[in-house]
Amino acid sequence: MSFQLIVFYSYAAVLIFSALMVVSSKHSVKSALFLVMGFVAASGIWMLLEAEFLAISLIVVYVGAVMVLLLFVVMMLDVDYAALRQGFVKKLPVALLISVLFLAVLYGITSSEEFSATQYVAPVAKAADYSNVKALGRVLYTEYILAFEIAAVILLVAIIAAIALTFRGRKNRKTQNISKQLEANKENRLKIVSIDPVVCDKEEDEEEMKTDEEASS
Amino acid sequence: MNDIALTTGIDLMAWIETLFWIVIKIVAILIPVILAVAYATYAERKLIGYMQLRLGPNRVGPKGWLQPIADTVKLIMKEIIVPQGSSKLLFVIAPVLFIGPSFAAWAVIPFDAGLVLADIDAGLLYVLAMTSVGVYGVIIAGWASNSKYAFLGAMRSAAQIISYELAMGFALVGVLMCSQSMNLGDIVTSQSGGFLQWFWIPLFPLLVVYWISGVAETNRAPFDMAEGESEIVAGFHVEYGGMAFSLFFLAEYANMILISFLTAIMFFGGWLSPFEGYGWLDDITAWVPGTFWLLIKASCFLFGLFWLRATFPRFRYDQIMRLGWKIFIPVTLIWLPIVAIWIKLNIWPFNPV
Missing domain, CATH: 1.20.5 (Single alpha-helices involved in coiled-coils or other helix-helix interfaces)
Known part of the structure; x- marks a missing residue:
């Protein structure tokens, strides 16, 4: 078994496992995280196909941005998991029927002549500087x-x-005008007024203080 | 049968040898990075101390030189507490998910001509991917902690990192256009010819956008909304202690050093000497190794990060969003066509030598 095959099968195993966990995980946040793991595994398989641009953009766009936003939403949801699980047995036959049908169609397509190995020859490995x-x-x-x-x-x-x-948005809501806020400076906020100091006699001043103290005590 | 076993045996030996050398190289990169992180914390505390007319750490060892080691020992000895009602597995995985990408990104950093662990063609994209994957550590930590403060920090951080990643990506498109390559080594060599040939002149607005977005991506002050001590205690890592916390801490500083290196590589000619082609200046500095120039440039930007932290108060959240979406993205979108025309007209510094 060559190194490539080992890498391929390990990524494929991770991909299938995480895909199964996405649908079977009990918690929606964990499902979303398994989806992320699935994306990473898929990107590894693309990397093996020498599609490094697509592989890394899958990481940048889906893992780095789309799934973060999805997690953002999923984490905020208040899901009643008990209510979700109600009626599982009742819906199970229908779900099984749909998945079996889907699997059959998928198998039929992939095993048909259109997608056979003769139609799609194995890609030739590109040169290192490609x-x-x-x-x-x-x-x-x-x-x-x-x-x-x-x-x-x-x-x-x-x-x-x-x-x-x-x-x-409400039409009459109040918002901050940030460019106006940034324009604020000393001139248009602060007004300095010069007031003549009030001069009084020293004795008078002391008396005043005494009366103040008495009043406060 | 015997033949097959023999060939696979040889293959296996070759693999083990390659693997061994790769591991040696990884260790050779990671140990300096970890040491740099330890002493970056010391440098930061000292620098901010001097900027605020204090002495900073000066008790452990001469002039406080052993402070980072004391801190590390303390963090290792502390107990890791897993809060009740938290998602145990995710709680433990989160710091690993945060530190993994921040170390993995170092794989494509060229330290000198040919001195790089993985010389891949999509290096620029790889770095962008790694910096964007790091956000999972923050989000998972915030959610798994089962704490309101941690969750608020995670939400803030996620929104902030996504907003600034766009501006960062656009700034990198400018670098890509100028160097016509995504290989970080090729980006550096396309800037050769003295400091006037480096990309900081034609891409100056993008440099500013990239640098400030880098500060925002690493959740550093004045963009440290995710931590925000005065509002949400310590944000996403409020429930973490001991080594689990120190992994977050280590990753944050590794990210800071990474951003400094990337700025030096993409806009300031990486390992190239600034005096290339300047006669006698070039001659007397010819013996200086390229790694030294890269380290000098990167440490200038690292100093800038500390300086920013000591100088600016924390941004208000709506202003962070405004800066990212309404200022940085338009700036890059305007500058990219200008650079495209600039390159097509073959005006300096894009004229073929």
Whole structure:
């Protein structure tokens, strides 16, 4: 068994284990963490396919950003796990039926002629100085530029739509005007007034203090 | 049969040898990093002490030089308390998840020409991936502790790290455009030719963005909302003690040193001498090893981190978010087309020599 195969099978085992744990874990936060582990394992398998750009972007984008936000939400949820588990036995046959059907379809597709080894020959290993990133960039920005830009616009529209749909700010709410706050300085906040000192006799002053003390005691 | 056993036996020996050398190299990088972390804490306490007209640690050893060792011994001896109602496994795993990526990122740092553990082409992306994975340690620690303060710290940290990662990534795109490579060694060699050829001139706005985002990514003051002593005690690691806490501490300082090294490598010519091609200045400094220049540059940025901590009060949370999203990202988005035009017009410093 070559080193690559050992690495592949260990990543594949981790991937399958974590995929199973995502659906079977009792706690949603743990499920999300197992999903992260699954992403890392998948990225390892991509790395074996010499797709290092995709592998590392999977880590940067999905593990480093998307899943963090997902965890963020999942951790804040107050899930009633007992209520969730109710009716498990009742729903089990339907769930099993769906998963068996899905598995059958999946097996049918992957074992068909379309995806057989004759259709997809094993990729040839690239030279050591082959840059995956450069090759991908060249294709993305020349051949597939239109599709790439359309995808970008769709994402942008989705972002704006998500904000527009969920933003329910009150019209008359009070907010801080930060540039105004930053403009604050001595001149427009502080006013120095010169007041003539009040001069009085020394004796009078002492008497006043005495009466003050008496009043306070 | 015998033949196969023989060949696999040879393969195995070769593997063990390679593995052995890799482990030796990892140790050779990690031990200096850990020592640097220990003495970075001492340097920080001394520096901030002098900046605040105090002496800093001066009791253990001459001039307090043994203070970090005393601290380490104390932290090792302390008991690790796992709070009740916490998620035990995750609570223990969290510090490991935090320190792992921060050490793993050192694998691609070139200390001199060819002096690098893993000379990979996607080095820049790898560093970005490692710094972004570190946030899991913080989030899991905050959640597994089953404490409100820890959870608040984790939430703050997650939002902050994600916001600043975007600006950081955009700043790195500028470096990528100038050097036309993601290999950190190639990035350094593409800056050769004296300190006026380094990327800090054409990429100055990106340098500023990267540096400040780096401070925010490492959760350092004035961006230490995740810890915020005066508000949420110690943030995400409030329930941790002893070695578990010291792993967080170690990782934070390792990250700081890493950010300083990365800034030196990407914007200040890494191991290159600043006097390259300056006649007699180049001649009299030719004997200086490249690693020395890199260390000098990196320690300047590390000093900057300490200086920032001693100087600025903590940011307000909404202002942190405003700085990340409304100032840094637009700055990088404006500067990237400018750099693109600059490179295409072949104006200095991008003119072919």
